[in-house]
Amino acid sequence: xxxxxxxxxxxxxxxxxxxxxxxxxxxxxxxxxxxxxxxxxxxxxxxxxxxxxxxxxxxxxxxxxxxxxxxxxxxxxxxxxxxxxxxxxxxxxxxxxxxxxxxxxxxxxxxxxxxxxxxxxxxxxxxxxxxxxxxxxxxxxxxxxxxxxxxxxxxxxxxxxxxxxxxxxxxxxxxxxxxxxxxxxxxxxxxxxxxxxxxxxxxxxxxxxxxxxxxxxxxxxxxxxxxxxxxxxxxxxxxxxxxxxxxxxxxxxxxxxxxxxxxxxxxxxxxxxxxxxxxxxxxx
Numbered sequence: 001x002x003x004x005x006x007x008x009x010x011x012x013x014x015x016x017x018x019x020x021x022x023x024x025x026x027x028x029x030x031x032x033x034x035x036x037x038x039x040x041x042x043x044x045x046x047x048x049x050x051x052x053x054x055x056x057x058x059x060x061x062x063x064x065x066x067x068x069x070x071x072x073x074x075x076x077x078x079x080x081x082x083x084x085x086x087x088x089x090x091x092x093x094x095x096x097x098x099x100x101x102x103x104x105x106x107x108x109x110x111x112x113x114x115x116x117x118x119x120x121x122x123x124x125x126x127x128x129x130x131x132x133x134x135x136x137x138x139x140x141x142x143x144x145x146x147x148x149x150x151x152x153x154x155x156x157x158x159x160x161x162x163x164x165x166x167x168x169x170x171x172x173x174x175x176x177x178x179x180x181x182x183x184x185x186x187x188x189x190x191x192x193x194x195x196x197x198x199x200x201x202x203x204x205x206x207x208x209x210x211x212x213x214x215x216x217x218x219x220x221x222x223x224x225x226x227x228x229x230x231x232x233x234x235x236x237x238x239x240x241x242x243x244x245x246x247x248x249x250x251x252x253x254x255x256x257x258x259x260x261x262x263x264x265x266x267x268x269x270x271x272x273x274x275x276x277x278x279x280x281x282x283x284x
Contacts, residue, residue: 001175002066004130006151006152008154009186010073011073011120011154012041012042012073012074012075012076012120013076013202014042014076014248015040015041015042015076016243016248016264016266017030017037017040017042017239017243017250017251017262017263017265018040018043018044018076018083018206018248018249018250018251019035019040019042019043019044019246019250019251019252020040020044020208020250020251021043021044021045021052021053021054021056021057021252021253022044022045022046022051022052022208022252023051023052023067023252024053024056024252024254026053026056027051027061027192027254028052028053028056028057029053029056029057029059029060029186030060031254032056032057032060032061033060033063033064034071034254034256035259036061036064036070036260037069037256038256038259038260038263039259039260039263040259040263041074041075041076042068042075042076042078043057043061043075043076043077043078043131043245044078044079044181044206044250045057045077045078045079045080045114046079046080046082046123046125047080047081047082047092047106047109047110047113048080048082048086048087048092048125049087049088049092050086050088050090052088054079054110054113054114055113057113058112058113058115059260061114061115062115063196065115068082068135072116075120076120077114077119077120077121078119078120078121078122078123078157078179079110079114079119079121079122079123080123080124080125080155080159080251081102081103081106081107081121081122081123081124081125081140081144082106082125082126082133083125083126083128083136083140085128086125086126089196091111092105092106092110092219093105093106093109097138098123099136099139099140099143100139100140100143102140103140103143103147104143107119107122107147107152111152117152117258118151118152118153118154118244119152119153119154120153120154120155121153121154121155121156121157121178121179122144122147122153122155122156122157122161123156123157123158123179123181124137124140124141124144124157124158124159124177125159125160126158126160126161127158127160127161127165128140130162130208131164131165132161132164132165132168133165133168133169133172138171138172139179140271141156141169141173142174144156145173145174145175146249148175151203155178155179156175156176156177156178156179157177157178157179157180157181157206158177158179158180158181159180159181159182159206160181160182160183161180161194161252162194163193163194163197166180166197166198169198170197170201176201176203177203178203178204179203179204179205179206179248180194180198180203180205180206181206181207181208181250182194182203182205182206182207182208183207183208183209183213183216184208184209184213184214184242184247185213185282186213186214186217186218186278186281186282187217187282188282189279189280189282190207190242190245190247190277190279191205191207195245195246195247199246204246204248205246206247206248206249206250207242207247207248207249207250208250208252209251210238210239210242210249210250210251211235211238214238214281217282218234218238218281219280220281222277222278222281223237223281226270226277226278228276229274230268230270230274232268233261234261235251235258235261236254236261236262236264236265236268237265237268237270237274237278238252238278239262240265240268240270241267241270241274241275241278243265243266243280244270244275245275245279249262
């Protein structure tokens, strides 16, 4: 773990499954509250009002903390810095500020929203362009590294990143990403090349849209056959399959019974044959 001025001995472990709060709008607070009640202790959000309502996440967290249902040290909180290109007019920083200032302002806003004085994981919400890393990306990353050194962040991450961009980040970062979060497609072998690079570098791959990005593949005969034989819902099977591959899955389900099934995925046993069939699902 990178050196910092804070000791992290009394903090939450990295969860095996995280609750994602994107695209929930006014349902964000009640659904985050429901997720906490179901047993989730890893929460993913972003200071990007276009797709997230971070204040709603914070309201649910503050209620749960105030009631004693959870302790801050039991929670793994992950948020993100989003460049201007990914925002709407509801900015968490001053538009004319430098990138370093924007990172600092967005981060402090996230702390305020979430009612905490540190984040377990702070993620660069995608590079500023689709190809390569430019000076803007490096300015943001250096500002995020400074937050780790100041003891305000435990781990750094990057999302929506290509293999080329991730390789460049590993090569140039003083503090490389602990987490890499991508939309995960069966048709790419569940982001096989990026996952391999993460594994080689010791990073944890976080997969999102595991169900919604793969509806066709998961409704096909191979997945249906496995679900019938195992006798469990396909969502639970997919999350366990991903954990077996070393993926930390995100789920954004809105139903308490599905939340509980997702959390129970870790106890599910899949055969090596089932794992291999799912890994090559889009090639069948």
